[in-house]
Amino acid sequence: MRVTFLGSGSAMPTGERFQTGILVQEGGRTLLVDCGSGVLHRLQQSGVGYENVSTVLLTHHHLDHVADLLPLMKARWLAGEEHLEIVGPQGTKSLLDDLLEVHEYMQGKLDLQVREVVPGEFSVAGFDVSAYETRHSLPCLAYRFGDLFTFSGDSEAFAGLANFAEGSAILVHDCSFPDDVDVSNHPTPETLGKALAGREIGRVYLTHLYPHTDGRHDEMLESIATQYDGDVRFAEDLTTISVE
Numbered sequence: 335m336r337v338t339f340l341g342s343g344s345a346m347p348t349g350e351r352f353q354t355g356i357l358v359q360e361g362g363r364t365l366l367v368d369c370g371s372g373v374l375h376r377l378q379q380s381g382v383g384y385e386n387v388s389t390v391l392l393t394h395h396h397l398d399h400v401a402d403l404l405p406l407m408k409a410r411w412l413a414g415e416e417h418l419e420i421v422g423p424q425g426t427k428s429l430l431d432d433l434l435e436v437h438e439y440m441q442g443k444l445d446l447q448v449r450e451v452v453p454g455e456f457s458v459a460g461f462d463v464s465a466y467e468t469r470h471s472l473p474c475l476a477y478r479f480g481d482l483f484t485f486s487g488d489s490e491a492f493a494g495l496a497n498f499a500e501g502s503a504i505l506v507h508d509c510s511f512p513d514d515v516d517v518s519n520h521p522t523p524e525t526l527g528k529a530l531a532g533r534e535i536g537r538v539y540l541t542h543l544y545p546h547t548d549g550r551h552d553e554m555l556e557s558i559a560t561q562y563d564g565d566v567r568f569a570e571d572l573t574t575i576s577v578e
């Protein structure tokens with residue numbers, strides 16, 4: 335499996351990191367997880383291109399995870415692609431209905447299939463996925479792909495989510511802010527380190543990075559390391575990880 339960070343940023347731009355998007359590829363199958371602002375551009379830079387993404391899996395409906403959905407639809411329509419499947423938590427159907435009501439001229443341009451999923455097991459784009467409800471300011475699902483890859487979506491760090499991720503070769507986890515930012519709905523290194531303490535995880539990548547984290551990576555890693563002794567790194571846009 336190949337996991338590519340298209341966007342490791344968040345709702346406030348850093349100038350370097352685009353909003354959330356992760357490409358998952360295995361055996362000719364391709365799935366885009368989240369589609370925030372800039373992800374369409376990164377897809378093109380990655381060499382995969384919007385023509386080759388016919389399924390999008392959403393963690394939740396905050397703008398930094400869905401902003402490029404309609405631009406993706408329009409680009410696919412212009413390129414002669416006829417199909418797009420969008421899968422996400424409850425409310426995904428009404429989100430798409432509402433977006434298409436605002437941008438009325440996009441109605442009927444693509445054969446659009448929208449499917450809502452709940453915590454548990456399901457299949458998408460040929461991948462078997464488990465979903466787990468996170469702790470965030472909107473309903474949000476974390477996704478796990480077998481023993482290979484887990485993505486936290488947006489979430490506070492907590493034991494339930496760490497349990498859900500345990501045993502993954504790769505965990506990509508929200509770590510929005512450094513420790514001196516008082517925040518709910520997202521982790522800081524301290525809360526993430528506490529939640530991960532003692533877990534068996536191959537490697538952890540930190541993502542959903544706000545500008546507050548710029549220049550503070552070393553201290554963030556040190557903070558996590560006081561609680562959790564595993565391999566932890568920062569996600570970077572357009573980096574691909576191969577995981578077996």
Ligand SMILES: [Zn+2]
Pocket residue numbers: 394396470472488
């Ligand atoms: Zn969010």
Ligand SMILES: [Zn+2]
Pocket residue numbers: 344345354396398399488542
């Ligand atoms: Zn977000």
